[in-house]
Amino acid sequence: MRRNPQSSARLRPVDLARGHGLSTQAVRNYEEDGILPPAGRTPHGYRTYTSLHAAALRAFLALVPGHGHRRAASIMRAVNQGAVDDAFRLIDEGHAQLLEDRATLTAVKNALRDLESTAAPESGVEPAPPVAAGPGGTFIGPLAERLGIRPATLRKWERAGLVRPRRDRLTGYRVYDAADVRDARLVHQLRRGGYPLARIAPLITQVRSAGGLEPLQAALGDWHARLSGRGRAMLHGAAELEAYLRERD
Structure with missing residues (x-):
């Protein structure tokens, strides 16, 4: 499958953080917790992200209002580990x-x-x-x-x-x-x-x-x-998660 050229464009932690009012440390923490897929590294060891990470972050932040932080994190970890059915089960539980x-x-x-x-x-x-x-x-x-x-x-x-x-x-x-x-x-x-x-x-x-x-x-x-409000938030979270799944594919 051909990738969107922008999907490989390198983003810095601050690029992901700025659009959501987050700190760069929060972005790094999300990666370490498995909420974001592993980042690339420059020759000097700096993290680099792509549009895939941006989609993951949008999905996670959209899932939180409907499912809560803990379940949203578990959903994202399951997706990033390739256990999509486990993610769907967690959504069903919500x-x-x-x-x-x-x-x-x-x-x-x-x-x-x-x-x-x-x-x-x-x-x-x-x-x-x-x-x-x-x-x-x-x-x-x-x-x-x-x-x-x-x-x-x-x-x-x-x-x-x-x-x-x-x-x-x-x-x-x-x-x-x-x-x-x-x-x-x-x-x-x-x-x-x-x-x-x-x-x-x-x-x-x-x-x-x-x-x-x-x-x-x-x-x-x-x-x-x-x-x-939770019901509508779940719909929004599902839409962003689907977008992330398409980006992963």
Whole structure:
């Protein structure tokens, strides 16, 4: 196959970096991490790049907003190692995660609607009665496993006031009743939506006081916009990756 004459034109690290607001060290780091294919060298040992490296850099930077830095880097490394099917699998996993996050957002909306519909008209949501661990409550380990997080994360949320488990009188262990599990699920879902703990705290307060869905609409709308943005970013990343694959061919 004939190559574009410009594909062999030599570029300096600064030539790649300048167009993306990067440092030359960042470009060198990307090469060392396998995100860019290996650079050529001048007789004096200086790195030289080509349009192939420029296409790789564009592909990586386009993949990051949709897939995150770690997965985007793994995709590029797989391509550069000739394992294109592995790269496609990683992309599929990203789309599957986005689909799952969309389902999670829907679940949050539905959970909040259910919460509002069961709220008492005067005093808000009826507090869940104390329950023993087992039939009506759960300990920190099983709850963390159910959510796919570490027990330390639940303890962190407790220190932030986001979950408020009681202590078993005999063992001193934390016991999460139905309301605690609900709060933990909501915190987990909002964290996956990209919200910091400081922003989640007032939402949890609103849920506990059954203030209704209205105070949460802005957060849910922002979350929806984030997911839509990720979807479009994935499309852009796919287009740039396809351009890079064509350049490699």
